[in-house]
Amino acid sequence: MVTDHFDVIIVGGGPVGMALAISLHERGISSLLLEAQGLPEQVKDPRPLALSYGSHLILQRLGVWSTLSQITPITTIHISNRDHFGRTVLTSKDAGVPTLGYVVNYYDLYRSMHQLLQIHSANYRVGATVTIIKTTPKQAQVEYQQAGENKQAIAKLLVLADGGRLATQIEGINYHTHKYHQWAIVANIQTSVPQNGIAYERFTSEGPIALLPSGDGFALVWTVPFATAEAILSLDDNTFLTQLHHHFGDRLGEFISTGKRSGFPLALTYASPTIALRIALVGNAAQTLHPVAGQGFNLGLRDAWELANEIVQSSALTSEIGSSRMLRTYANKRQIDRDAGKLFTHSLAKIFVSDLPLLQTFCGMGLNVLDCLPPLKRFVARRMIFGARG
Ligand SMILES: Cc1cc2nc3c(=O)[nH]c(=O)nc-3n(C[C@H](O)[C@H](O)[C@H](O)COP(=O)(O)OP(=O)(O)OC[C@H]3O[C@@H](n4cnc5c(N)ncnc54)[C@H](O)[C@@H]3O)c2cc1C
The missing domain is CATH 3.30.9.10 (D-Amino Acid Oxidase, subunit A, domain 2)
Incomplete structure (x- = not known):
């Protein structure tokens, strides 16, 4: 079996895996992206994605933004609680940004990234299903099937962006699920x-x-x-x-x-920890959130962005890509944002469905207090837009 060698192998070409591949490719890091599904014409997913202003800036830097066919700005978010008092209105002015975010279509984003990878002739293989992953202190190895053939590739770092399917094979990584x-x-x-x-x-x-x-x-x-x-x-x-x-x-x-x-x-699923020997998890493979407040992809994109920065920095300093030190730095930098994303969406999904009258009164008061306090609004809005560091 022929074995290809790369600095980084990314398993899973969903939007997060593709964003990482584009970022690494344009910064000269040799990488291979393996995606199990066929061409994007078959990936017909009607879900909308609310992208924060921060994600817009990342996608702009990756050259993806200008290729999207339909982008609808969100200038205001109106939050209310049915059958109870209390409401909040967040505006772009409250957050100090030109617009709070944008709505794009998942499929449109997928197709744009897919085309960009092809235009740039990145190492991007579709219809390539990874079946086995193995790591040693020196390298990571994957075996995959493509067009009926078994293939193999080796890299210094393996990134799992596969939505959480393969990480169950990794010793030491546990998944927690709340349905x-x-x-x-x-x-x-x-x-x-x-x-x-x-x-x-x-x-x-x-x-x-x-x-x-x-x-x-x-x-x-x-x-x-x-x-x-x-x-x-x-x-x-x-x-x-x-x-x-x-x-x-x-x-x-x-x-x-x-x-x-x-x-x-819908379920909250998250991995703990999100790194292992020569392995890093990003996007839904690291955490799959409730879609309330539209945080999942935004968080995953920040995973990809931060990991790409760590990889580029490791390569520039000639310290090793995929070393335990590099991976620890990546995991530490992402920890607060990830925990905040999980806590925020899980709390919203659980608290407001409670039928305890006192809790609902508290929620209504919370929405009204938020509406009356501009500094608090700014704090909340900026964290929704840029992540835990605001
Ligand atoms: C209804 C709904 C609404 C949402 N709205 C928003 C929103 O408004 N804003 C927001 O930020 N987020 C939103 N999200 C969340 C967002 O859709 C996800 O966080 C995002 O799509 C995750 O992308 P990903 O690339 O990490 O994973 P995925 O999209 O799951 O991609 C994983 C990829 O890995 C591939 N793969 C799997 N196994 C293998 C293998 N063995 N070999 C090779 N490839 C493999 C799969 O084919 C797939 O393409 C929403 C989610 C839902 C369900």
Whole structure:
């Protein structure tokens, strides 16, 4: 079997793995990206991604931003709690940034990155499924199958960006899972009140519902209990829109039309630790979050950005890429941001669904206090945009 050698092998060409591969390629680090699925035409995923202003800056530096076909700015976030008092409005002015973020489509982002990797002739292999990973103190080795052939590659560092499938093979890395018993239902929606840059995050006793400005309408992320998800997905369009309107309320007028609906089961899953001998985890492989507040990809992109910086720095200092020292520095730098992301989304997903009246009163007071205190708003908004370091 022929063996290829690289500085870095990345397993998993989702948006986080591709962002890392683009970053390493443009900075002259030899890397191989292995992605199990076929060409992106087959990766039809309707989910919207709310990207923070910080992610926009990273994607701009990677040359991805200008290739996206539809980008909808979020200028304001309106947060409310259904059937309870309390609301907060966050604006870009509160955060001191030109805009709070943008909504893009997952598939569009995937396709743009895929094309960029091809244009730059990066070592990017699709239809390549990694089956075995092995590490020694000196190197990491992967075996993968592509077009019916078994292949092998060796690198100083192996990055797992595979959503968390392979890390279970690694001794010392444990996964912790909290199932929410909820699904997210995603669809494009038109309402009689046109979108004007406001993202709505509404907490309900069944879970949060978000309507994000997208094109000339809204991208819906509706959290529903596991038991009712299938039934809601199979409703006819009119009944679905009526139920959605009833659930969300009248703020956006009539709910006029819906696109294709898709459902995603929700859980918090995270690895501990996120490094091992010659191995680093990024993106969903390190932590998969509840989509409330749209933090998952933003956090994963910061993983990729920080890891690329550590790799480039190690290479420039001629200290070794993938050494335990480099990996510890990477893990330490990411720790607070990751913990904050997990805590923030998990708390939002759990607290607002509680039926304890006292807790709901407390939540309502919290939203109102946040609304009245500009420095606190700025603190919260900047952490949502730039991560724990704000
Ligand atoms: C409904 C919903 C809404 C969301 N909204 C937002 C949002 O608004 N903002 C936000 O920031 N985040 C959001 N997220 C989270 C975001 O989608 C994820 O965090 C992000 O897609 C993770 O990207 P990733 O590249 O780490 O992993 P993935 O997208 O899971 O990619 C992993 C890749 O690895 C490949 N792979 C797996 N095993 C192998 C193998 N053995 N060999 C080779 N390749 C392999 C897979 O084919 C896949 O392409 C949302 C999530 C959901 C479910």
